[in-house]
Amino acid sequence: MAIEYLGLSNIEGPLAVIDGVQGASYEEMVTMTLDDGTKRIGRIIEILGDRAVIQLFQGTGSLSLTNTKTRLMGEPMRIALSKEMLGRTLDGVGNPIDGLGEYFADEVRDVNGQPINPISREYPNNFIQTGISSIDCLTTLIRGQKLPIFSGDGLPHDTLAMQIARQAKVVDEGSDGSNFAIVFAAMGVKHDVANYFKRSFEESGVLGNVVMFLNLSNDPVVERFITPRCALTTAEYLAFKHDMHVLVILTDMTAYAEALREISSSKGEIPSRKGFPGYLYSDLASLYERAGIVKDAKGSVTQIPILSMPNDDITHPVPDLTGYITEGQIVLGRELNLKGVYPPVSILPSLSRLMKDGIGEGYTRPDHPELSNQLFASYSKVEDAKSLASVIGEDELSDIDKKYIAFGKAFDAQFLTQSREENRSIEQTLDLGWKLLGMLPKSELDRVSDQTLEKYYKPMEE
């Protein structure tokens, strides 16, 4: 049955309304053919009687009430999946845009996915070595985790994400890279950024293992709503059907949330904070929760979403709600960046919730949990000493506070700072941590057991 509905009843923002629709189903896809023959796709987002509200992915520009024919597709948004997608570049709704033509579809899936049954989940505890000290030691990335990078405009989050993607490996496995894939989804990012990622994938020779979904800043806003869903459906397919370990990079989640807000406001929904819809949390969760490992498959989906905090405000709804869903966060700091520290990971607000089960004896090294705990505690005292110094001057500080200031400087310069190519092993990172703790007297190290101190602590000679 292929009924075509002529014309529209109402157009507002990215939404169009059709009356007299029969047998429409919720979230069903539609195609709209304009008089000039061009086609647009959309999705039914509300049904009331015979009236259907349609959200158009390519926007409503040049639509009139009379120049369209609309056809219902009878199914929700789906994407064709295949291993051949590796190495390909697709647009925000999954059409190839690299000029290499269509790929052969192995399977077609609903992009909305389905929630993973909590009892089918395998609890993640495989340590991923990124070669970056601040992450490996203090906010350890675990396979199957969702660990976002909270950043701001002008901070090197793309470089960091790229370095993680390039260097990430699981230490105890003879990783030959054959079952490793990257799914990259760009939502509302600049052309330069997309090109940077593409070039870097190419240079490091992994492009053949990368699927890129690009919705750039001048692409239709509404399409952005679908882009991460296409990317995650692809990732699930590769991970759970082809047993691959998939790293998903989603950038920029703030642009995604803004697209959601735009759609919501043109629907006339009641806004909650900063105009974002009340279901922003559920919506973000439906993306982030698609990371993980399931018991029936060998692969995994690890997510590194990148989001820019407007005005560096971590309490803005997007980073705030993200932090409540994801398993930790890596926060980049502007002050560190200005001081020339790369990667400028602000360690105190950064956190990895899964690290406690993936580090220590049998995973990294037995002293790792205590060491990271102590570094956090000591670094927070550096902050106290600094704020005191800003009032009374460094000279007036007590001896112990002066030691903290010196420790803080050395920590920034040696532990946090590393070059963009530098790939430190976890042993190097941990040893470096102990070396720096040597600048502090033993009595200050209250998070470490005596045995561990005995074995690793060496006071630094003055």
Add this chain to the structure above:
Amino acid sequence: MAKTEGRIFGINGPVVKVKGSDAFEMQEMVYVGNEELVGEVISITSDTTIVQVYEETTGLKLDEPVVGTGAPLSITLAPGILSDIFDGIERPLRDIRKASGAFIDRGIKVTALDENKKWNVTIKANVGDAVCGGDIIAETPETKLITHKIMIPPNLRGTISWVAKDGEYTINDVIAKINTDNGELPLTMKQQWPIKQARPYSERQAIKKPLITGQRIVDTMFPLAKGGAAAIPGGFGTGKTMTQHQLAKWCDADIIVYIGCGERGNEMTQVLDEFSELIDPKSQRPLLDRTVLIANTSNMPVAAREASIYTGVTLAEYYRDMGYDVALMADSTSRWAEALREISGRLEEMPAEEGFPAYLASRLSQFYERAGYVTNLNGTEGSVSIIGAVSPQGGDFSEPVTQNTKRFIRCFWALDKSLAYARHYPAIQWLTSYSEYIDDLTPWYNANVAPDFMDKRNRAMAILQEESSLMEIVKLIGADVLPDGQKATLEVAKAIRVGFLQQNAFHADDTYVPLEKQNRMLDIIMLLDDRMKELVSRGIVFSKVTETGILDDIIRIKYTIGNENIEAPFKEFEHKINDTFDALLAQHNEGGIS
């Protein structure tokens, strides 16, 4: 009775409008569409009935049927609940996995509890017994730890006319018959109860016993009573979930109901894994034997998230009726409030603060008021304690959910970002937290732990309070210029903060600390305070104490002294403190130090 049937007229997210019948009842459970998705009637107008659907509505079509069940949304109560994991409307996730694999399909039909399993039932009632709601007629070991008591449903009364013999029965087998005013009725082990209605009890009792958790800052500083309600608010990363897990593991309730409401899937997996492995020290059985989990993760349907809280508290009340102390953890009530907001928004109701519906406060109070220490209908005593995590937006406690929650709880454990940043766990801020149960519980503590326990607790709190005002000065001019007496206070406060309040959940002994040890640790700190004051009054430079290393030793007693046979090592340690200070005093008297 003919089933009420209507037709789908409108769909917007989980909210479905139905036309074609005016016979639906409020809160009636309905089946929506050809896939028979579970839903509940939430609003009725003259021509339209509004239903919220507990599953994803993608693919629902106009004009599909909506069928009423004639009963409110209810859950099944019978043996087989414990150690299992359910979704928000009591569908067992293990069976769902068998039916649909790693991902959850829609419209799956599974029964809540295993109907084939045979339970070893001992009949307690006799023919001729006059019984009424709540009376125990039989029991069966549900797990090695918990005996499940089969009770007469609360609204029934009559005379037992027949009982089965002791033996093996499924939950659908008739184990007794009862003569009521409406004739003879068969009784099975199963009963249904509507989740939004509190189960009746005979009488509410005054609070008298603490819920002992083994967490020092909770037990000593801000205790929760059995039958009380507490809230744990905190921004992300401050350790709400970690604290909830610690309480669920170690608190001395008989039954734990753990609700993962709109939170992470991996966390539920973790609870499931950990609780199967962790052994309860008293019974040598896995903790899962006394636990029921309700998982409605953040990506599962939002309406079922709203129901999960009620499902959990109904299960808790059911076990309370058997005479057990039940602790319910809800993580997180903010996600539940957001589910209310989302549905309210789709209904286009007039919002109150921050888009939350105006009935947020009344819904919260209905939930928290289901906590309590009661005498049950059958004369036993039981309690439901509720511990709700709150996730305030932006970590700002002035938002509506935190503020409204504060009105209905009496114990407030405020988690603090800066403590969490410094990895001081549990990151419960001692200056902003409070427990209104202290007065109710003081007699218990003084009688069961030590007569001066609460005095010591109050003294420790006063020291912390003083530290906080001193820190204001230190922030401006540094600690060096303070007089010795105040420096000494800062050191004692540090011993309290680091040595007592900070607790290591990953340390074999420190993860759970019995009250006796908490009491003795307080003794040590009080002794330190006394001796420091003495030293200062003699004019001894206080840095001499630091040099002895005794302060570091005090901070480490949580690790150096175990949980068993504590008296001897504590005595020895007290001697050590006294010796150290005596030596300093002696040196001073000889003029060795000034």
